Amino acid sequence: MSVLSITDMSIALPSGADRPFAVKDCSYEIAKGEILCVVGESGSGKSMTANALMGLLPEGVTVAKGTAEFGGKNILKVPEIEQRALRGDRIAMIFQEPMTALNPLMRIGEQIAEVFEAHKRHTPSERKARALDLVREVGLPDPEKIIRAYPFQLSGGQRQRAMIAMSLALEPELLIADEPTTALDVTTQAQILKLILDLRERRGMAVMFITHDFGVVAEIADRVIVMRHGEIVERGTATEVLENPQHDYTKRLLEAIPTGLVPQSVAVEKAPALEVRHLKKTYYTGGGLFRPRRDVRAIDDVSLTIAKGEVLGLVGESGSGKSTLGRAVVRLVTPDAGEILVGGTDMAALSENDLRAARHKVQMVFQDPYASLNPRQRVMRALTDGPMAKGVPKDAARARARELMETVGLGADAVDRFPHEFSGGQRQRIGIARALAMDPELIIADEAVSALDVSIQAQVLDLLRDLRRQFDLSILFITHDLRVAAQLCDRIAVMQRGKLVEIGPVSDVFLNPQHEYTQKLLAAVPGGGWGKAAE
């Protein structure tokens, strides 16, 4: 018995888009109590279907044909009023961004109660009691306090729980979850996934789970649909699809996933490229008349070394101070105490002017491919500005820029184009070329592949591996994704609340983690067990 059955649905994009249909001739069903994962890369149309069901299609996008049967009715055709009654009541949705999906000016309890109010259920006092029950059910700590809290007082994972509580308020038969864990840390993600599994068990509702992450799929899916360019390329039960994929695209996606613990640790015994000694950085916030000053120890007495030609992975959850450490090494952040030795120079102690001259020694590849290139500059400028400031003659810098673009696989002619003409993955390649242009002794890659789709991610990782071999690069690779770290790094350093809790060769850290926190992190990696089995 299916809760929702979609037949031959096509969603038309406005003319001028890159393809005529966002989703084409797509049919599938979700049974009661089933978790269906819709997987695909960005632009595959996986979210569009969900938006169509909820009547949330963006302007200009329309359902061209097909039906979606829910509770005996074609919900694509019912009038707006009926659709509104359906939303929240029988179909609920949770979104990717827990930071923006809640009204910042309303207390959590009120927001949940508002759902009842909108559907005219219960008396005000009952609503409050129900809200409290829901908060308790989704496992938020200290429910009495939480319902009186504002969204900004909650962490990302707590907000996502609050969102789930809201969506469960009216006991929907179908829950649509659009990348609900993408913005969360691994451990939080694991908790939320477990919560969704629990709720499914308890309430027997159907879940449509949209994700790009096959690890998550392995963790919770009953059945899987793989989408590409708006078409379903593969469907089946989770085990079928994951272990015996039929379509080439699925195979490629699965291959692209960083899996397998390939201990490639070569004992590196060359001179250190970077030596960090007892580094400290504390941030002070608040501290007004009525508020005590809060200090956050972003880096708390961290010491580590990176040998020449070594890739050190720095992992940790958000707020662990790993990014601050990266930024301190390049001195975008000035540390409070400690030494940062790069090729014998203490970067932490340099004055403004000396620093500018020494900048070229450490370069950075940034996370956001869309924010890290100046939209008004051609690629050539981005690649030559730095070397020219360093004193390289113009012609030499330009020749080198062309050469580097060739090296990162974009072709020398691409230097005359503007950043917006490139895709996210290509921009990240430009970012890498820009870092290489300075002939650095060390490259800091701060979540350099986190914003990319898996297949693109794999390509960029391949590129980094190639470059490293070619130029004998030393890289500090900062990431929250342990699977990515395992693929590229020689050694792994784990940070928690500003402290370095564990550091060692990849194989040791992954197969035999010493610190409790590392063990917790590894256990939380979605599809972790399945990844090891595939090895």
Next chain:
Amino acid sequence: MSLWSRFATNRAAVAGLIVLIVVIIIAILAPVMFPKGPWAMVQRPFLAPFGTDGLPLGTDTLGRDVMAGLIYGARVSLLVGLVSTVMALLIGVPLGAVAGFYGGWVDEIAMRFTEFFQTIPNFALAIVLVAILEPSLTSITISIAIVSWPPVARLVRAEVMSVTRREYVDAARLAGLSNLHILTRQVLPNTVSPIIVMASLMVATAILLESSLSFLGLGDPNIMSWGYQIGAARTVIRSAWWLSFFPGVAIVLTVLALNLIGEGLNDALNPHLTRKGKS
């Protein structure tokens, strides 16, 4: 889509641009069309418009051609509008950019200074300045610039602050570029669009300010402007309506045209604000 084609989709903005171009051409050709200048007495006073050949808008209290005054007035209005806006940008942009880029006490001082000007009502300050400096085209332009730069400084500061946090600015720092280089080459070019939009609206405000000053008799006595024409005609507004009506229409049309252009530029330069849906 190019900037122009996006601008052209806004019909009102294109209409505004056409009006402005016509006004500019007329202003440039003024000496050719009326070689005698706006002050020459050509007929007896108080001739009604559309009545006499060669005097389409009639004559004023002293028998001067209203049409000639209107056309020479366009020169003054446009000149004052443009020059004072450029001056205001020259004060506001560097101050705001430095405040936003360096932050800390530089920002504190720059913003307190800006607020000092913002707390005084614009027009009152302009009157005082013109009165102190003695009315002349230069003093009027300077005082309009002085009262209109604070919003520019605030806007530029906010824009610079947001752009400075982008990663490409960090990348430029890592490339070892100097602060000045980063500010002028990396940051400011990315703040240009809102500045252009604001400037187009400031020209309109400046024209209004100049007219108001002239109306109050604080204009340059040797220069024919729209505000002066209206001010001089206010005593006879019931018997000779055309003396204040036509300059008034000229002001309305020009200011409206500039506002439409400003709005059109805003839509064209910030396409993400207008493009709806499609995530």
